[in-house]
Amino acid sequence: MKHLIGRRALVLVSLLLLLLGSVGGAGAQDPVTITWWTLASAESPEPAIRAVVEAFEAEHPNIKVDVTIMAESAYGDLMNTTIGAGEGAPDIAYFWETPWLPHTLDITDRLEADPDLSRDDYFEEYFNNWAVYNGRVVGLPFTVGANFVMYNKDVFDEAGVDYPTADWTPWEYIEIATALTDPDKRRWGGDRPRGPFRAIWRNIGATKPYSDDSATVEGYINGPDAVAAYTWLWDLVDSGATPTPADIEVLGTEGTGPVDLFIAGRLGMATLNNGHMITAANAGVNFGVVPEPHVPDNERFVHAWALRASIWAGTEHPDEAYEFLSFWAGPEGQRINMEIGALMPSLPAVLEDYPDAEADYFQGFMGVLNATQTAEWRATHPCWRGAVIRAVSDAWDLIMLGEIERDEVQATLDAMVEPGQAALDECVPRLGG
Amino acid sequence: MILTRWRNMTTQERRDAKTGYLALSPWMVGFAVFFAFPILATFYFSLTQWTLVDPPVWVGLANYARMFTRDPLFLSSLKATTLFVVLSLPLKLVLGLMLALLLNLKIPGMNVFRTVFFIPAVISGVAVSLMWIWFLNPDTGVVNTLLHYVGVQGPYWFWDKDWALPSVAIMSIWKVGGAAIIYLAGLQNIPAHLYEAAEIDGAGKWRRFWRITLPLLTPTLFFQLIIELIDAFKIFTEAFVITKGGPLKATYFFLYYFYEEAFRNFNMGYASALALFLLVVIMGCTVLVYRTSGRWVYYEN
Numbered sequence: 001m002k003h004l005i006g007r008r009a010l011v012l013v014s015l016l017l018l019l020l021g022s023v024g025g026a027g028a029q030d031p032v033t034i035t036w037w038t039l040a041s042a043e044s045p046e047p048a049i050r051a052v053v054e055a056f057e058a059e060h061p062n063i064k065v066d067v068t069i070m071a072e073s074a075y076g077d078l079m080n081t082t083i084g085a086g087e088g089a090p091d092i093a094y095f096w097e098t099p100w101l102p103h104t105l106d107i108t109d110r111l112e113a114d115p116d117l118s119r120d121d122y123f124e125e126y127f128n129n130w131a132v133y134n135g136r137v138v139g140l141p142f143t144v145g146a147n148f149v150m151y152n153k154d155v156f157d158e159a160g161v162d163y164p165t166a167d168w169t170p171w172e173y174i175e176i177a178t179a180l181t182d183p184d185k186r187r188w189g190g191d192r193p194r195g196p197f198r199a200i201w202r203n204i205g206a207t208k209p210y211s212d213d214s215a216t217v218e219g220y221i222n223g224p225d226a227v228a229a230y231t232w233l234w235d236l237v238d239s240g241a242t243p244t245p246a247d248i249e250v251l252g253t254e255g256t257g258p259v260d261l262f263i264a265g266r267l268g269m270a271t272l273n274n275g276h277m278i279t280a281a282n283a284g285v286n287f288g289v290v291p292e293p294h295v296p297d298n299e300r301f302v303h304a305w306a307l308r309a310s311i312w313a314g315t316e317h318p319d320e321a322y323e324f325l326s327f328w329a330g331p332e333g334q335r336i337n338m339e340i341g342a343l344m345p346s347l348p349a350v351l352e353d354y355p356d357a358e359a360d361y362f363q364g365f366m367g368v369l370n371a372t373q374t375a376e377w378r379a380t381h382p383c384w385r386g387a388v389i390r391a392v393s394d395a396w397d398l399i400m401l402g403e404i405e406r407d408e409v410q411a412t413l414d415a416m417v418e419p420g421q422a423a424l425d426e427c428v429p430r431l432g433g
Numbered sequence: 434m435i436l437t438r439w440r441n442m443t444t445q446e447r448r449d450a451k452t453g454y455l456a457l458s459p460w461m462v463g464f465a466v467f468f469a470f471p472i473l474a475t476f477y478f479s480l481t482q483w484t485l486v487d488p489p490v491w492v493g494l495a496n497y498a499r500m501f502t503r504d505p506l507f508l509s510s511l512k513a514t515t516l517f518v519v520l521s522l523p524l525k526l527v528l529g530l531m532l533a534l535l536l537n538l539k540i541p542g543m544n545v546f547r548t549v550f551f552i553p554a555v556i557s558g559v560a561v562s563l564m565w566i567w568f569l570n571p572d573t574g575v576v577n578t579l580l581h582y583v584g585v586q587g588p589y590w591f592w593d594k595d596w597a598l599p600s601v602a603i604m605s606i607w608k609v610g611g612a613a614i615i616y617l618a619g620l621q622n623i624p625a626h627l628y629e630a631a632e633i634d635g636a637g638k639w640r641r642f643w644r645i646t647l648p649l650l651t652p653t654l655f656f657q658l659i660i661e662l663i664d665a666f667k668i669f670t671e672a673f674v675i676t677k678g679g680p681l682k683a684t685y686f687f688l689y690y691f692y693e694e695a696f697r698n699f700n701m702g703y704a705s706a707l708a709l710f711l712l713v714v715i716m717g718c719t720v721l722v723y724r725t726s727g728r729w730v731y732y733e734n
Contacts, residue, residue, distance in 0.1 A: 076696070083486040099484045099699045245680075246571050246592040386698035390506070390678075397680045401594060419505060426499070430482060431699060 032320045033064040036328075037078070037090040040069050041341075042275070043143060048340035055336060056327045063320045086314060091321040092328070095139060095310040098382035099431060104138040105311035110322045111137055117330045125373045126346045130306040139310030140329035141346040143337075146304040147199060147271050148368045149173075149293075150361070153286045155180055155187070155268040164269070166367065168293045170204055170232050173269075177241035180268035189241040190269035191248060191258050193233065196396050197384070200271075202301035202374050203294030204229040209388060209420065214381065214428050217420040221392055222413035230409045234399050238406070243267070245400055262287075274344055274365055281356060289364030291371065302371040306346055383427035391423035392416040472712075479705035485695075489702065496706035507707070509682045510690040513598065517686065518665040520602040525661050526654070529612030534646075536613055537620045547614070554611030558670035565604045566591070566675055591675050597683040601671045612657055619653030620646070651730040659719055666715050687711055 036053075040046045046069055053065045068090070070078070076097070082089035083103045095104050111119060119127050122141055130141040149164065156163055161179050164172070177189030193200050201207045205225030210217045220226065236242060243266075248258045259276040261267040263283045271292060272280075280287055294300050309329040311321045327333050334345035338354060345351045348369075356362045395412045398404045404412055442450065479496055481489035500507050536547050553561065568574050569590035577587030590600040623646065631641050669688040672678050678685035678693075687707070695704035 080485045097699070099486050103486060244571065244589070244592065246589055249566065249592070249675075382699075386693075386700075390693065393679070394681055397594075401592075401680055403594070403681075422503070427698070427700075430484065 031062045031064045032317050033066050034091040034315070034317050034320050034324055036065050036067045036324065037070055037075070037093040038067065039072050039075060039094070043341050043343040044337045045341045048337045048343070051336050051340055052328055052333045055332065056324055059327070060320075060323060063323060065324060083312070089312045089314060091315040091317060092309065092311055092325055094142070094307050096308055101133045101138055103313050104133075105313045105315060105318055105321070106136045106138065107140075107311060107322060107325070108137040111326075114326060117326045121331070121349065122346050123348060123369050125304065125370060126306045129304070129373050130308050139308040140325060141306035142309040142329045142334065143307055144304070144344050144346045144351070144369060145273055145275070145306065146302050146365070146368050147273055147292065148302070148365060149190075149269050149290050150262060150272050150277060150280060150287050151269045151290065152262060152265060152267070153288055155265055159268070161268075163288055164290045164293075166290050167296065168290065169295060170200065170293045171235075173293045174232075174236050174239055174241065177236070177269060178239050181239075181241040185266075187266050187268065188243050188261075189267075190236075191261075191267055191271055192236060192242045192245070192400070193271065194248065194257070196229075196389070196392075197374065198303040199292045199301045199374050200232075201226075201229045202372075203292060203298065204232055205295060206298060206301075209384060209392065210424055214383060214424060214432075217388075217424055218417050221416050221420050222410065226413055227410050230395060230399060230413060231406065233396075234404075234406050234409055237399060237402060275342075277361060277365060278342060278356070281359070281361065287361060289361045289367075291364075291368045300371045301374050302368045304369070304371075304373040382431040383424055386431070387423040387427040388420055391419040475705045475708055478702055479709050481702045481705075483701040483705075484699040485701050486699075492702065496703045499703065500706055500710065506682075506685070506690055510685050510687045513683065513685050514666060514668065514687040516598055517602060517668050517684075518662065520599060521605045521668075522658075522661055522665050524602060524606060525609055525612060525665075526657060528606055529609045529657065530616050530650075530654075532609055532613040533616030533620055534642075536617050547617070550610035551614050552610070554608050554614075559674050561604075561607055562671055562674035565600075565607070565671075569600055569604075591684075592680060594681045594683050597676055597680060601668070601676070601684055604671060605665075605668075612661065615657060616650065616653055619650050623649045648731045649733075652732060655722075655726050655730045658722055662718055662722065663715055666711065666718075 038044075038049055040049060049067060049069060053067050056065060057063065075094075079089065079093065079095075079097070079100060083100055089103075095101060111117065119131070119137070122131070123144060126141040126144055131137055131139050151164055153163065159180050159182070161176060164176060168176075173190060180189030181187065197207070197209055205228050207223070207225040207229045208220050209226075210220045243258065243261065247261070257272045257276055258267055258270055259272055259279055262270040262272065262276075263280055263285055270276075277289065291300060291302060309325060311318065311325055315321050329346075331345075331347055331350050334343060334347060335350050335353070337343035338345055338350065344354060351357070351366070354362065357366075395416050398412055399409070439447070439450075478489060480491060480493060482492045482495075483489035532550060536543065536550065569576055571577055571587060571589045571592065574587075574590075576590075580587040588596040590596050627645050627649075628641055631645060636644065667688055668686045669692065672684045672686045672689040673692065676684040678689050688711070691704050691707045691711070694700045694707060
């Protein structure tokens, strides 16, 4: 009997070991699959996305990347739904909405421990504005975007006007635009800002719509700096040197800026972005790039943006997800996108290898990338974008439409305090300051 | 009561009833899943504060209190939407009828005209909006260019605070071909012998229209009125694509406000309250129209 029990125990233990062995063996052999939701664009087209996956999987045979390339229109809904449900969200994705940020994995420690990648590898302003939220690293900045002024050298030469320089002021902008304007040729000297509190606003007295603690509108939206900025806009509109909002709307490209007017030589100067810059270069336009004008001795600001590549906090494979994130948004992945697509990487060491990097205009673009960014008003002030801008937009519209006199700017801004404060008070408890 | 009726049924009646319910079930399931549940869920969410990605927080009637007491945008959007309904609804009803009368003429190639006029009704709203941006461009648009030829300085249309709303209303005429096809079906159902008898009696075209066409077309008019009314209250695409609610909130329509609250401001609780309010308004208007229909809609039976 004892013998029988001993034999049975032996068989049982052997089976158990065999089972455990097979499970362990399968775990070691089967690769982990992580999910990645992304979008295709001219900067990061589908072939570049596939090439990133292929290169990563070749380097990491134990990790498979299940990529889904989505339409932008569906992306937000799917992210909202899956994050809200707490299941089904991808391991890796762009987390561009502020309410999504609390649902990202904190990668501060992983990045610090990473021997191949560091926050210092990125443009500092882009990293601070797009990767850090409430003191924790919530992703990596993928690509760089910025606004700057492109000027058409041929138009300047024809009008006999000197090219602008980096130290120009907002008032010089109006003077130059006026000098370039030629109604007979249906040409405007420069365009208008397309929204308040972008760089030009901060560059005229560091204006902000409300206090840094997101508590007070009075004294900010109607403070002396804001009045100066809105009065500058009034002067610009009054000069007749800029196209109307209707012209910009119609002749702009995909609502991003009047690059078509600029390329056609109907705009001497235009505040555009790096995508437009490449479009103009490909069209053979003879142009230069300078930062937006600012008040001398004040800090220079730039309106800039990046895509925030993050890991979902609910991922079951945080280590593998980080491996992929640091590859895709690190030097290798961004270089692949730069070479196959037209991505401008957020890593200076990689961006320096951009095909046009030596061109004058590109050097002008590189010059704005280290300026302080106004992106904070979108990146960490969710109430500005969603609620407050809407409440105070009448002041902007009234000036754009030429509905008020110059000496009415202060009173118009004073009238914005109450709706602005109400919008802020409603929003901050909900979305945070 | 239902149980008593069921018990009193014969086997054949029960079998028929089961078949009936079975036939109805796809609609009932669809109604429950796609209409009843979402409406109930919307009502629940309207009593919460919900950012979409975090769990909803119960706030009771706070969203409704804000809507009715301290939200100037609620009033702005309601005003813009009501004005749009008032402007566009008669325009579409009258022009739709006029177009249908033209399309009902017996001339060669009429089917081609009918198709051409119907096409705009099936084109994407975004594409149509982009096209109208070009049509009504103050500087280079075809409308202002034509006005310029006759010595008239055209307005700034979508970019003028006084013209933006009328521009959107004018734009809605673009889809009038869809309404015209429905009217046309109604027109073709009017018995020809009535016109023949009236003609023999010496009635002119205008008299025949007032005494025969219009009365017999009132059921179609009633249907169109309800459909167009609901459609007008749901105006959104034009504001989203063209005006962004401006200038100066002139085209800040109710659904655009709803969209901004829900998907830009992450305020789904409040957006749900707005949606329910719009539902009540549309239902109220529909009931009102329905109640008056006994006085002006003519049914032969």
